[in-house]
Amino acid sequence: MKHRTLVVAAAALAAAAGLAVAAWWLGMHQGMAMMASPAAIAAAPADPSQWTIPQGEEATRRHVRDGLKAGDTDPVTGLRILNYHDPMVPGRNFGAPGKSPFMDMMLVPRYAGGDQADASTVSVSPRMQRNLGLRAAPVVEGTLAPEVAAVGNVAWNERLQQVVAARAMGFVEKLHVRALFDKVRAGAPLVELYVPDWVAAQEEYLALTAMRGDGLDPLRDAALARMRQAGMSEALIGRVALERRVLAQVTIQAPIDGVVTELPVREGTTVMAGMPLLRLQGTATVWAEGEVPESQAAALAPGMAVTATSPALPGRTFEGRVQSLLPQVDPATRTRRTRLEIANAGGQLVPGMFVEMRFAAHARSKALVVPVDAVIHTGRRSVVMLAEDGGRFRPVEVRTGRETADQVEILAGLQAGQQVVLSGQFLVDSEASLRGLEVRLNAAEPGAAPSPAAESASGSMPTHYTDARVQAVDGDTVTLDHPPIASLKWPQMVMDFRLPPQPPAGLSPGDRVRVEFRMQEGDVPQITAIERLNTPSGRTGGTR
Numbered sequence: 001m002k003h004r005t006l007v008v009a010a011a012a013l014a015a016a017a018g019l020a021v022a023a024w025w026l027g028m029h030q031g032m033a034m035m036a037s038p039a040a041i042a043a044a045p046a047d048p049s050q051w052t053i054p055q056g057e058e059a060t061r062r063h064v065r066d067g068l069k070a071g072d073t074d075p076v077t078g079l080r081i082l083n084y085h086d087p088m089v090p091g092r093n094f095g096a097p098g099k100s101p102f103m104d105m106m107l108v109p110r111y112a113g114g115d116q117a118d119a120s121t122v123s124v125s126p127r128m129q130r131n132l133g134l135r136a137a138p139v140v141e142g143t144l145a146p147e148v149a150a151v152g153n154v155a156w157n158e159r160l161q162q163v164v165a166a167r168a169m170g171f172v173e174k175l176h177v178r179a180l181f182d183k184v185r186a187g188a189p190l191v192e193l194y195v196p197d198w199v200a201a202q203e204e205y206l207a208l209t210a211m212r213g214d215g216l217d218p219l220r221d222a223a224l225a226r227m228r229q230a231g232m233s234e235a236l237i238g239r240v241a242l243e244r245r246v247l248a249q250v251t252i253q254a255p256i257d258g259v260v261t262e263l264p265v266r267e268g269t270t271v272m273a274g275m276p277l278l279r280l281q282g283t284a285t286v287w288a289e290g291e292v293p294e295s296q297a298a299a300l301a302p303g304m305a306v307t308a309t310s311p312a313l314p315g316r317t318f319e320g321r322v323q324s325l326l327p328q329v330d331p332a333t334r335t336r337r338t339r340l341e342i343a344n345a346g347g348q349l350v351p352g353m354f355v356e357m358r359f360a361a362h363a364r365s366k367a368l369v370v371p372v373d374a375v376i377h378t379g380r381r382s383v384v385m386l387a388e389d390g391g392r393f394r395p396v397e398v399r400t401g402r403e404t405a406d407q408v409e410i411l412a413g414l415q416a417g418q419q420v421v422l423s424g425q426f427l428v429d430s431e432a433s434l435r436g437l438e439v440r441l442n443a444a445e446p447g448a449a450p451s452p453a454a455e456s457a458s459g460s461m462p463t464h465y466t467d468a469r470v471q472a473v474d475g476d477t478v479t480l481d482h483p484p485i486a487s488l489k490w491p492q493m494v495m496d497f498r499l500p501p502q503p504p505a506g507l508s509p510g511d512r513v514r515v516e517f518r519m520q521e522g523d524v525p526q527i528t529a530i531e532r533l534n535t536p537s538g539r540t541g542g543t544r
Contacts, residue, residue, distance in 0.1 A: 069097070071495055082523060136419040136420060139416055156261070160284065162256055172191060173194050175267055193250050202246045263278045304322040306320045316348070321341055464487050499530070
């Protein structure tokens with residue numbers, strides 16, 4: 001008996017849990033509707049003081065008490081109520097006050113002509129600003145000397161290469177360097193060659209110099225010319241004339257300090273005139289080829305000073321200069337190759353070594369600057385959130401210039417002394433996007449053509465249509481009684497619409513009309529076309 005009672009109790013608990021989940025699911029999906037249902041409002045406690053809500057929604061509780069809704073005029077503020085919304089879910093608008101279906105708080109009214117309905121700003125309460133940690137900084141004048149940074153690899157300075165070649169056909173009798181990358185000093189012996197053609201030319205010259213008599217000078221000059229034609233250097237010819245003996249072997253010396261980077265011959269090798277014997281590479285300076293973003297490459301110029309460091313040599317800093325900006329941009333990384341010449345005292349920098357380079361660009365004249373954190377790059381434009389009086393924030397499109405690690409130059413869009421948001425601007429920007437401020441960003445002056453961005457954003461808004469009956473006409477606003485609109489999931493209701501610039505003449509209460517309209521965040525729907533109907537139509541709403 002006891003076991004059966006436990007089973008029945010467990011079943012009852014499961015059923016209760018299922019009903020609770022179903023009720024939660026139903027409440028969430030009902031809350032996604034654009035208009036709050038009367039049943040949802042009636043379900044709330046009759047006494048607004050019993051609602052568990054944060055402070056600051058007294059206006060909404062008063063609206064519930066007085067039976068106000070969207071389209072009515074608040075007798076306290078004298079402003080027309082546009083709609084109600086949850087500040088945490090600003091993209092959803094409701095036509096009547098009540099408890100938010102999303103959060104444990106009240107819906108907040110939005111008024112036409114009030115701060116919240118400002119078509120170009122977002123209003124954030126001081127309490128919310130503290131919760132978000134919003135910080136602002138002034139726009140100031142200053143000069144920027146941007147420090148461009150790049151990374152790259154060390155390479156040999158090809159301008160310091162020397163190729164030692166044979167001046168005539170001969171034989172390698174001795175090598176004084178035996179392997180690649182052997183270090184040599186300027187003047188050190190490298191190779192000893194035996195050149196048979198030089199022996200014959202030297203013997204002829206020495207024989208003529210030993211002869212005595214008139215008319216021998218032209219013959220001696222001809223012998224000297226043949227030694228030069230054979231490839232003998234002036235230094236070697238001078239030694240032959242001074243020592244008056246045949247120098248069968250010639251020793252080739254290193255022209256510079258460096259390392260051997262190429263050694264194609266060995267002892268006993270036969271070499272021909274012009275054949276490379278070895279290649280020497282100077283190490284006094286090296287190249288570092290860095291990849292600089294093409295947006296920063298314009299700040300560099302040949303001769304600009306640069307400092308380089310390497311993880312392989314901690315604590316060492318090498319000085320250098322920009323040798324040239326190579327006419328090549330990598331299409332994959334959008335970087336431009338820059339060749340630097342860096343002093344290499346002690347030969348510590350070697351090819352392939354990784355280095356980090358910093359360029360000291362020249363400072364421009366004074367310009368407006370803001371912290372880097374204040375600029376939001378959307379991909380199509382750069383935007384800052386401008387902090388105004390009364391807790392209002394306005395997105396402003398700016399044109400940026402040079403940039404350092406913590407500041408960016410503003411070329412257009414701001415003025416000195418204005419305050420820009422540093423932290424939390426992404427949350428404010430999200431609210432601005434939900435309210436459609438991006439469409440109105442930097443709107444043109446009255447009478448000017450709309451910007452392409454505004455036209456594109458406006459063109460992306462869907463157009464809805466419905467038949468309706470005119471209830472009242474007040475200036476540029478018309479109150480319509482329309483049937484349910486399926487495309488917006490709206491029930492039948494009476495609400496205000498904004499008339500087009502040229503409405504039908506003589507529009508009066510009781511007229512049957514057909515309208516096309518677009519939604520507007522922070523304002524009543526905008527009618528794009530309106531047509532008076534002679535007979536009622538049973539057509540329901542839809543979207544084009």
